[in-house]
Amino acid sequence: MKTNLFRTCLLVCCLTVVQLVSQRVWAQTATASMSLDQLKAIKAIKVGNLEKDTYFKSGDYILDRYEERPAYVFNYSDGIPRKIYLYKVFTAADTKELGLLAIYENGKTKETKPFVIPGASADRKAWDAYIDDLKYVGEKEAGLMSALGFVLSREMALLMGGGSKEEGGEKKKEEYNFCFPADAVVTLANRQTKAIQGVKAGEEVMAYDAKTRLLVPTRVQEVTVHEKPDLAIAGVWVVPVQEVSASVSLTKPVLLEATANHPVQTAAGAKKLGALRNGDVLYRFEGATQSVSAWKVAAVQSTIRTVEKVYNLTTEKGSYLINDVVVLDK
Numbered sequence: 001m002k003t004n005l006f007r008t009c010l011l012v013c014c015l016t017v018v019q020l021v022s023q024r025v026w027a028q029t030a031t032a033s034m035s036l037d038q039l040k041a042i043k044a045i046k047v048g049n050l051e052k053d054t055y056f057k058s059g060d061y062i063l064d065r066y067e068e069r070p071a072y073v074f075n076y077s078d079g080i081p082r083k084i085y086l087y088k089v090f091t092a093a094d095t096k097e098l099g100l101l102a103i104y105e106n107g108k109t110k111e112t113k114p115f116v117i118p119g120a121s122a123d124r125k126a127w128d129a130y131i132d133d134l135k136y137v138g139e140k141e142a143g144l145m146s147a148l149g150f151v152l153s154r155e156m157a158l159l160m161g162g163g164s165k166e167e168g169g170e171k172k173k174e175e176y177n178f179c180f181p182a183d184a185v186v187t188l189a190n191r192q193t194k195a196i197q198g199v200k201a202g203e204e205v206m207a208y209d210a211k212t213r214l215l216v217p218t219r220v221q222e223v224t225v226h227e228k229p230d231l232a233i234a235g236v237w238v239v240p241v242q243e244v245s246a247s248v249s250l251t252k253p254v255l256l257e258a259t260a261n262h263p264v265q266t267a268a269g270a271k272k273l274g275a276l277r278n279g280d281v282l283y284r285f286e287g288a289t290q291s292v293s294a295w296k297v298a299a300v301q302s303t304i305r306t307v308e309k310v311y312n313l314t315t316e317k318g319s320y321l322i323n324d325v326v327v328l329d330k
Helices: 002-026 036-043 124-136 144-160 169-175
Strands: 055-058 061-064 072-075 081-091 097-106 112-118 185-187 193-195 204-209 214-240 254-258 263-266 269-272 281-286 291-315 319-322 325-328
Touching (some): 036 097, 036 124, 072 144, 081 144, 097 144, 112 144, 185 204, 204 291, 214 281, 291 319
Antiparallel strands (some): 055 061, 072 081, 097 112, 185 193, 185 319, 204 214, 214 254, 214 291, 263 325, 281 291, 281 325
């Protein structure tokens, strides 16, 4: 009796907090109404690496663990660690916010359970589906409801404290323009090159297999174009690793340009272009040796120019080459 009452109280608490969070968050950002079909599609999204995948596009949606926050970790007396990863969900087409995706992970079994939390203006059927998940899925896992209730309460407390101004709608839309200027040079599968503005879906380009450290052909699934005045383009100059310590460089530095938040492949894993620092190692295709070699960042500039139109490729392998440098899909 007491257990059922406790679970009911947790369920009511979760719903109340979610309503308050949704009303406050979605009043501050450009939003769209989540339908039941959208909720099901978002719930079916598989996150490859919960620790590293803090922002990515999946089909018609963008998932953002905003501010790249780490997971909420709960250590209960039963010795089983529990984690909750919280993502904001946006439409990929117009970056309107739909709601939240909370992913619960049991540290012992590594089993995950997704909960899609609709926005305040969502369809009633979407809310009914979320309530059913809380009732019929959440209550079956010991510790899940209390962990989720804490996370949502914590998020509400942060919002009531004012939140971050940088999470405003206009900046948020800008954050998802993971792209390159029109003249960025793409390496095709036949080793020829083409400006990214001329690449079409269905074409084959070169990609990088991080496991084998080899270049492989991949097909372009989608070409995304964003238009907006004064889009800032960041730049990094890279040189071969063996020349970094030389007093005179024999190779002209190669410039890689993109929006500051576009991910690139580094020796330490995926990293945003704007977060690169001198000495970071990237990978570049060497035409003379027909192989991939390590290049180090020699200089960084936060804004090298502004453009009005930017482009991005989505490939089957998740990567491609710009100026022969390995970059990742957004």
